[in-house]
Amino acid sequence: MHINAIHRNSDNSPNKQAAPLIELKDICVNFGQKTALQHINMAVYPNAVTTIVGPNGGGKSTLLKVLLKLIKPSSGKIKYGKNVRIGYLPQKIHLDHSFPITVEKFLSLKKGISQSDIQQAIELLSIGHLIKNSLQKLSGGEMQRVLLARAILNKPNLLVLDEPTQGVDINGQVELYQLIHQTRKTLNCAVLMVSHDLHIVMADTNNVLCVNQHICCAGSPETISAEPAFIQHFGDQFAKNIAFYTHHHNHRHDMHGDVCCSGQYQCAQHNHHNH
Numbered sequence: 646m647h648i649n650a651i652h653r654n655s656d657n658s659p660n661k662q663a664a665p666l667i668e669l670k671d672i673c674v675n676f677g678q679k680t681a682l683q684h685i686n687m688a689v690y691p692n693a694v695t696t697i698v699g700p701n702g703g704g705k706s707t708l709l710k711v712l713l714k715l716i717k718p719s720s721g722k723i724k725y726g727k728n729v730r731i732g733y734l735p736q737k738i739h740l741d742h743s744f745p746i747t748v749e750k751f752l753s754l755k756k757g758i759s760q761s762d763i764q765q766a767i768e769l770l771s772i773g774h775l776i777k778n779s780l781q782k783l784s785g786g787e788m789q790r791v792l793l794a795r796a797i798l799n800k801p802n803l804l805v806l807d808e809p810t811q812g813v814d815i816n817g818q819v820e821l822y823q824l825i826h827q828t829r830k831t832l833n834c835a836v837l838m839v840s841h842d843l844h845i846v847m848a849d850t851n852n853v854l855c856v857n858q859h860i861c862c863a864g865s866p867e868t869i870s871a872e873p874a875f876i877q878h879f880g881d882q883f884a885k886n887i888a889f890y891t892h893h894h895n896h897r898h899d900m901h902g903d904v905c906c907s908g909q910y911q912c913a914q915h916n917h918h919n920h
């Protein structure tokens with residue numbers, strides 16, 4: 646069975662006026678004899694936060710790369726909406742350690758970006774104190790913030806993040822997701838991310854997409870945790886965790902997908918006793 650994952654904004658309620666930013670139609674990817682993705686149908690809508698989960702080697706990064714047109718699918722179609730601007734934070738970057746480069750220089754390498762855009766990204770990601778530092782000497786958390794700053798230089802309306810907290814310690818992870826949340830609100834953009842940090846991201850996710858070569862299930866965090874296909878693929882405990890993390894942040898999202906009454910990012914002091 647192939648599941649179609651159509652992602653809506655605002656608390657998963659369909660917004661029929663919003664045209665999708667990107668649609669994938671019946672996408673298959675083979676690497677030689679190896680099948681990475683089969684019959685993927687999905688759409689990403691403005692302002693929606695979509696989290697892709699799935700086992701290692703399940704095709705999550707490949708799916709992002711197809712969507713970004715970095716990998717040509719073996720079959721299927723990709724349709725871009727009008728004026729789609731994408732910011733991408735890849736899973737890995739390769740640094741040349743024989744050519745030290747400062748953060749400031751690194752951010753200025755992107756073509757067609759104004760000084761004020763660079764300044765805004767530096768402020769949004771709170772990396773002003775790092776700009777004279779060598780990129781090669783940054784900590785894991787500092788590096789991810791710089792890469793996120795680079796990803797938003799073009800003021801994207803879709804931010805694509807592939808495991809954004811790679812190499813970041815637990816305190817840094819919460820901080821980084823807070824920055825992502827704040828950045829999304831400031832730019833008013835959609836987020837499509839691969840993440841294993843369910844305990845942090847689920848409360849702020851509109852849609853979960855479970856990928857294991859095909860889309861085995863898709864929907865809101867609350868509904869997905871009860872899906873037999875999800876439990877079969879990811880195990881009972883994983884599903885219970887999703888239910889737990891969403892239940893404990895039982896809030897609503899406004900029309901832009903923002904948390905409008907409470908949320909772990911916005912309100913550390915939030916009182917959970919009432920729900």
Ligand SMILES: Nc1ncnc2c1ncn2[C@@H]1O[C@H](COP(=O)(O)OP(=O)(O)OP(=O)(O)O)[C@@H](O)[C@H]1O
Nearest residue numbers: 676679680681699700701702703704705706707708
């Ligand atoms: N360029 C490539 N050439 C050959 N095989 C590839 C290539 N890229 C990915 N694969 C294979 O395709 C499958 C899916 O890989 P992918 O990186 O998309 O998985 P993933 O879900 O992102 O995994 P992880 O969670 O471990 O990062 C894997 O078996 C991987 O080895």
